[in-house]
Amino acid sequence: MTAANASTLIEETVPIGFDFKSTVYSHGWVALAPFHWDPIRAELGRTQELSSGNLVRLFIQLRDNLPRPRLQIRVHAAGAISEEDHEEIRHGVRRMLRLDEDFGSFYALAERNRDHPVRIRPGAGRLLRCPTLFEDIVYTLCTTNISWSGTKRMVASLVTELGEPFGAAEEARAFPRAGAIVQAGVDTLQSRLRLGYRSGYIWELARQVDSGELDLDRLEDPGQPTEAVRQQLLALRGVGDYAAATILMLLGRYEHLAIDSEMRSFVSEHYFNSGPVADDQIQLLYQPWGKWKYLAYWFDLTDS
DNA sequence: GTCCAGGTCGCGC
DNA sequence: GCGCGACATGGA
Numbered sequence: 001m002t003a004a005n006a007s008t009l010i011e012e013t014v015p016i017g018f019d020f021k022s023t024v025y026s027h028g029w030v031a032l033a034p035f036h037w038d039p040i041r042a043e044l045g046r047t048q049e050l051s052s053g054n055l056v057r058l059f060i061q062l063r064d065n066l067p068r069p070r071l072q073i074r075v076h077a078a079g080a081i082s083e084e085d086h087e088e089i090r091h092g093v094r095r096m097l098r099l100d101e102d103f104g105s106f107y108a109l110a111e112r113n114r115d116h117p118v119r120i121r122p123g124a125g126r127l128l129r130c131p132t133l134f135e136d137i138v139y140t141l142c143t144t145n146i147s148w149s150g151t152k153r154m155v156a157s158l159v160t161e162l163g164e165p166f167g168a169a170e171e172a173r174a175f176p177r178a179g180a181i182v183q184a185g186v187d188t189l190q191s192r193l194r195l196g197y198r199s200g201y202i203w204e205l206a207r208q209v210d211s212g213e214l215d216l217d218r219l220e221d222p223g224q225p226t227e228a229v230r231q232q233l234l235a236l237r238g239v240g241d242y243a244a245a246t247i248l249m250l251l252g253r254y255e256h257l258a259i260d261s262e263m264r265s266f267v268s269e270h271y272f273n274s275g276p277v278a279d280d281q282i283q284l285l286y287q288p289w290g291k292w293k294y295l296a297y298w299f300d301l302t303d304s
Numbered sequence: 305g306t307c308c309a310g311g312t313c314g315c316g317c
Numbered sequence: 318g319c320g321c322g323a324c325a326t327g328g329a
Contacts, residue, residue: 146325196325
């Protein structure tokens with residue numbers, strides 16, 4: 001790799017009505033390293049290690065003072081930016097902000113569901129993702145059976161301890177490659193990173209991805225039936241109903257609810273006067289939203 | 305000290 | 318198939 005620093009500016013088109021802030025603030029991912037949100041500049045930052053090994057820092061802003069709003073991505077790179085790097089950056093940004101996801105049938109359903117208590121706000125509903133599915137799955141594993149502060153601590157620990165630093169000053173680090181997690185070993189994940197009993201799950205996932213035994217690109221294939229994808233997710237150690245539904249949401253498939261303590265307490269307070277709620281009742285509540293259940297729940301949550 | 309958090313697994317029935 | 322205890326960790 002070249003030692004020369006490089007920087008460039010990339011512009012991306014956005015869908016009509018794209019709501020940048022709502023996407024960034026959507027479901028908490030922005031609070032997890034190496035995401036960074038600068039509220040003054042309204043700028044989303046993330047350090048990434050590309051498959052070429054090049055390290056980049058991205059600073060993303062929406063230019064909405066133009067006739068046709070678009071994203072402006074400032075790229076600082078540790079080494080020269082190849083054509084492949086450029087494409088990978090663009091692909092990652094479009095994935096993070098779901099710029100290519102179509103919500104048409106959801107809004108059509110919302111129109112038919114006008115009488116349902118859930119209110120839909122136009123433009124919202126793009127829930128922030130990582131540039132890669134691997135990172136999304138590790139994040140999700142770090143949300144199971146732990147408080148949100150624990151999730152932030154564990155993800156920060158992965159980045160700080162195992163992520164590649166950008167430049168000698170180590171001003172920022174990327175999320176670790178699967179190979180770096182494998183190399184660290186389960187004992188390090190547990191004793192030094194304090195990932196608890198998830199250490200084995202995360203290490204095993206990283207090993208499968210790093211060895212090529214698990215091809216995550218296949219899970220991103222929209223041609224696969226949701227149930228088939230779900231079964232492959234459930235086969236991963238540490239992924240149960242909640243995590244599978246969460247990852248499906250991240251894959252743009254909203255038909256399963258990720259029922260967790262958060263959802264139970266929201267539904268209880270909002271619909272059952274803080275009384276006890278069975279999971280079946282939660283399912284029933286969002287049943288009218290068919291394959292868009294999870295998204296309807298999210299609007300419900302953030303509307304209140 | 306005890307309880308629990310944006311759960312999951314393995315076991316016994 | 319269902320119920321139940323164990324599981325790492327740190328904050329309340």
